[in-house]
Amino acid sequence: MNKTIGILGCGWLGFPLAQRLVAEGCTVKGTTTSSSKMQHLEDEGITPFQIRLSENGIHGPINEFLEGLETLIINVPPGLRSNPSESYVRKMEHLLEAITTSDVSHVLFVSSTSVYGNADGELTEDAPLMPNTESGRQLAACENLFRNSKTFTVTIIRFGGLIGPDRHPVTMLSGREGLSNGHHPINLIHLEDCIHMIWTILNNSYWVETFNGVYPHHPEKQIYYFEEAQKRGLPAPSYQREPSSNSGKLVRSTNFLNKGHSFTTSVVS
Template sequence: MTKSIGILGCGWLGLPLAKKLIEKGYSVKGTTTSANKLDVLQKEGITPYQISLSEDGIQGNIGEFLSNIEILIINVPPKLRGKHTESFVEKMKFLVAEIKKSTVAYVIFVSSTAVYGNTEGEVSEDSPLEPATESGKQLVECEKILRNEESFKTTIIRFGGLIGPDRHPVTTLSGREHLSNGNHPINLIHLDDCIHMILTILEQSYWGEIFNGVYPHHPKKQVYYFEEAQKRGLPTPSYKTESSPKKGKIVLSKNFLDKNQSFTTPIIS
C-alpha cells in the first residue's frame, strides 16, 4: 500500500480526510486556493500548495504537487452557480494532462448524485445518468474523461447531500414555508462516512470502480427536516401539500454494500 497521497482541495472534506490519513501513517500533500490557509495545512502536518484550476490553465506549482505521489484525490467543487461560472470540464482536461506527466497511478474523483438528475425511484451505480443541472452535466463529462484515461485508474464516488458537525441542510430550510417535494426521500451522508468510504477504497484497492455514497436510510424530507429542526431548537420548515405522483429518487450505495462494507454514522441527529 502506498504511503504518499495528494489531496486536491483541502476544504470541508479534504482537510479532515488529510488529518485521518496522516493519523494512519500516510504522507499527505494538500492544496488550497487561499494563501491564508497554507499555514493551517502545514500545522496539521500536510505539505501545503497553493493551486487553483481555471479555464485558462492551472495556477501554482502543480508539477511539484503531483511529484512522488501514487494516489491523487480530486475534491474540488464545480462552482457553477452565480455569475462567474467556468467550465469544470476544461479545468479537468488541464489537470489530466498534468497527471499523465506525473507518478500518479490511481485517482479518486469526488463526484455527486447530481449525475442522476430527476430520475424517479431507486438508482444504483448502474442506472442511466440523466443530469438536470449544469453542474451534474459537467460532472458526468469529467467522470468520463477520467475513466477513459489509460495511464491511471480512476474510482468515482458520487456523494449525496453532505452533513457534518457544522453543515446540515436544515439550517437553510429552517422556518421556510411552502417548500416543495416534501414527500421525496432524502439522500444524505455524514462527513465521517465520506472519510470512511475513501479510506476503505484505499485500504481495499477498489480501483476502476464507481460508488454511490449515500447513507441507507431515506425518510421523507418533510418528516426528516421537521424533526431535525425540532432537535436543534430551530423554527421548523413547512411543505406544500402536493398531489404530484412524482416520488423522487432513492440513491442506493449498492456497490459499497455489495462488498460487505457498511456505513458508520447515522444521519439522524
Template sequence: MTEKIGILGCGWLGFPLAKSLIQKNYEVHGTTTSLDKLELLKNAGINPYVVSLSASKIDGEIQDFLSQIDTLIINVPPRLRGTNQESFIAKMQLLHKEIKGSSVSGIIFISSTAVYGDVSGEVTEATPTMPNTESGKQLVQAEKLFQTDEAIRTTVIRFGGLIGPKRNPVTMLSGRTGLRNGHDPINLIHLEDCIHMIITILEKGYWGELFNGVYPHHPAKQDFYTEQAQKLGIPAPIYLEDSNKNPGKTVVSKNFLDKPHMFNTSIAL
C-alpha cells in the first residue's frame, strides 16, 4: 500500500523534497499559500492544496489536506522579523488541534539548530537547548508540543543553515563590514542532504527521535564565506579580528551518523 505523505510548506525545501518522494513512489500532498502555485505543484505530480496559517486561524483546505495523508512533514519556519510578526507557537497550536482530529499518525517537524543558542564547543542532540532568539524559543515550544503528544509519533530534525541551488548564505553577507565571530565554525547543510535525511527517516521508521542535520565540515566563517564570495564573484564579507577566543558552536549530527548513515553532498558549492 502506497504511503501518503503530506508536506506543509512546498517552498525551497518542500518542493524538491516532494519531487524526490514521488520518484520513490510515495503519494505526495502539498500545500502552498498562493493560488498561483497550484498549477506548479500539480504539474510536478503533487496533490495541491491552498493552506495559510496565522496566529488566529488557519485558512484554506487544511482538513481536506490532512484527511488524505498518513504522515505530515511540517516545514513552516518562524517568521518573527520585520513588521509582520506573528506568534509561531500560536500557529503550531492551531495546527496541532487540526491534526488531532485527522488520520495523521506520524510527524516530521523541521526545526533549527538555533534552539541551541550561543553555546560553545561540540553540540549533539543531547545538548540542552538554550535559545537566545525569539524564533529559537518558539521553535523549542513547538517541538515539545508535538513530541509530548503520545498519540502521534513525532521526529524532530534540527537543520543547520541551508545551502544549495540559488541559496547561499554569503549573498546576505556580501559587502558587509565589521562582522564578528569570523573564527566561529559554520554549521551548514546542503538541500540534497536535507532531502536525504528526511527520506532516510521515513524509510527506516525512525519515529520519536531527534536529529541534528549539519554537514560534518566546519571551517571558520571568514574562510568559508570569503571563498564562496570569490566563487560567486561578489564582494566578500569583512570580519573583525576578534580578541574573543570563544571556540563557537560545532553542531554534530551524532544520531544520524551513529545509525550509521552518511551525508552525501558537499557544502562547498
C-alpha cells in the first residue's frame, strides 16, 4: 500500500503504528506536541510536525501537515484526567475546520468503549451509546461531529482498555482493596492488535464503518487481575463480595470478526 497517511498524535499507540506503516511502504506524516521528539520521529522515517490542539485553536503548521494527505488517523485522547475542565469537543471542532479545507478524503477516528458507559450485557457496534463519564460523553460527541462531515468519509474504532509491553492496568490496581464489579468481564486489547486492526482497516478501505477493538477473551476482572498480579510478583487487588444482579458490559468486536479477520495477541500474559 503506497499511500500518504497522517497520524495526529504519535504517542504510545501512534508511534509504533507509524513505524508499521513506514515498514509497509507508506509515506507517513506524524505529529507530536514535544520539540524533543521531532528528531525521534524523523529517525524512523516519519515526517515530523510539532502541533498542539487547544480550545482556542491549533498551534503549529496544521495546513502543511494536512497537505497531500489522503488518509488522516486521529489518535488524540481527551486527556480530561489532567485537565477536567477542558473541552475536547472544541479542540476537535478546530481540527474538523482545518480538515474540511484540506485534501483529506478519509479519516480514521480512534475512540473508546467508554462511549458505552455502564451498559449491561453483550455490546456490538450497533449498541446505543450511554456514556457516563465526561471523557465518554465528549468522545461520543466527537464521533458524531466527524460522521456528519460531507467532505470526507470516516471510520470509528472504539478500543477497550489498552495493554502492551510497558502498560497494564494491573500495575495501577495492585494492592488496592474493596474494588467493585469484580464479577464483570474484562474488555482489553493489546497494542499489537490495535496496530493490526488499524492496518487491516486501511488495507481493505473499510470506510464509513464502526469497529469495536476488544480481544475476544473476557474472564472476570477479579480472576484475571489476580492471575496477572501473581505473574508479575505484585500484590493482587481485592474485590468486594457483591450480588451478581448485573453482569457488566462485554464488548464484542463483531464487525471485525464478521469480515473474516482475527486477533493476534492474547491479553493473558
